[in-house]
Amino acid sequence: MNNTTQCETKNETRGEQVNYLLPSVNIYQTSDGYTLEADMPGVNRDGLEVYLDQNELTLLGRRQPSPSPGTPETTHYRESACGDFRRVFELDPEIDTDKITARVENGVLTLHLARREHMKPRQIAITD
Amino acid sequence: MKFTRPHLFWRRAPLDSVSRLQEELAKLIDSPFSGFGTQFSNEWAPSLDLFEDKENLVVQLEVPGMKREAFEIGLHDGVLSISGERKFEEKREKATGYRTERFEGRFQRSVALPKAVEGDKVRAAYKDGVLTVTLPIAAQARPKQIVVGTE
Numbered sequence: 001m002n003n004t005t006q007c008e009t010k011n012e013t014r015g016e017q018v019n020y021l022l023p024s025v026n027i028y029q030t031s032d033g034y035t036l037e038a039d040m041p042g043v044n045r046d047g048l049e050v051y052l053d054q055n056e057l058t059l060l061g062r063r064q065p066s067p068s069p070g071t072p073e074t075t076h077y078r079e080s081a082c083g084d085f086r087r088v089f090e091l092d093p094e095i096d097t098d099k100i101t102a103r104v105e106n107g108v109l110t111l112h113l114a115r116r117e118h119m120k121p122r123q124i125a126i127t128d
Numbered sequence: 129m130k131f132t133r134p135h136l137f138w139r140r141a142p143l144d145s146v147s148r149l150q151e152e153l154a155k156l157i158d159s160p161f162s163g164f165g166t167q168f169s170n171e172w173a174p175s176l177d178l179f180e181d182k183e184n185l186v187v188q189l190e191v192p193g194m195k196r197e198a199f200e201i202g203l204h205d206g207v208l209s210i211s212g213e214r215k216f217e218e219k220r221e222k223a224t225g226y227r228t229e230r231f232e233g234r235f236q237r238s239v240a241l242p243k244a245v246e247g248d249k250v251r252a253a254y255k256d257g258v259l260t261v262t263l264p265i266a267a268q269a270r271p272k273q274i275v276v277g278t279e
Contacts, residue, residue, distance in 0.1 A: 024229035024230045024231075025227065025229055025230065026216075026227065026228050026229060026230045027226040027227040027228075028226060029226050034226070037193075037230060039192045039193065039230055039257070040192065040257070041190035041191070041192045041256065041257035041258050042190070042256050042257060042258050043256060043257070044256045064256070073180060073181050073182065074179065074180040074181075075177070075178070075179055075180075076178040076179065076180060076185075076242055077176070077177065077178040077239065078177045078178075079175040079176050079177060080175040080176075080177050080188070080190055081175070105193075106192055106193055106194060106254070106256065106257045107190075107192030107193065107256045107257015107258065108192045108193040108257060
């Protein structure tokens with residue numbers, strides 16, 4: 001992205017602290033769990049990280065520098081914010097963490113989170 | 129025992145001070161139609177950037193989740209106008225919106241171009257949720273080299 005090359009100087013001067021942008025999200029409750037959609041313009045599969053620690057879910061979207069023809073010489077007007085996207089969620093313990101799926105398309109990350117299936121009642125055999 | 133209030137399934141856990149400040153601000157303006165950022169109205173105003181390189185003016189608009197054909201881009205009297213509509217998928221199967229921060233609906237942005245451009249050579253591309261419109265600067269608007277001749 002043109003804006004990434006503009007941003008690089010900003011992040012360096014800040015030293016340790018990196019400022020992240022909060023992506024807007026929609027969370028829907030579905031019949032089997034939740035669907036989360038996050039707006040992350042400029043992020044594709046290569047720049048996306050979704051990781052889980054205990055029941056804490058972190059979404060991290062790094063913007064890619066696009067192969068633009070020549071670096072921009074002038075910025076006339078700029079509204080977009082610099083930086084990568086990050087947002088952290090604490091998950092409902094009912095969510096089955098093995099069944100989380102993630103997909104990114106056109107800068108939108110979609111996560112499906114399914115609730116744990118409860119074990120059906122079953123007979124336990126009695127040993128002699 | 130029944131809970132009369134739905135469980136708060138989602139809690140955000142900010143891990144650094146800047147994120148925490150952003151979280152607090154987001155909570156303050158927590159309502160279905162406002163999101164984090166400068167949009168406090170029901171209208172969607174995607175961020176627009178205007179750059180210039182040696183040969184082109186480049187306009188970038190952050191509009192994730194659109195279909196390519198859903199954009200309307202026009203150039204008139206030196207003003208570039210981009211509009212479109214973002215619709216969420218219909219197949220929600222009775223899902224209840226739990227938190228809705230993303231904008232849905234029409235947007236419209238315009239920008240007055242600082243230089244004349246060649247209208248029929250304008251091209252637009254949509255990648256990873258960013259619309260990039262490249263407008264070649266008109267030949268007469270480009271700086272010209274003047275060669276010193278012999279007299």
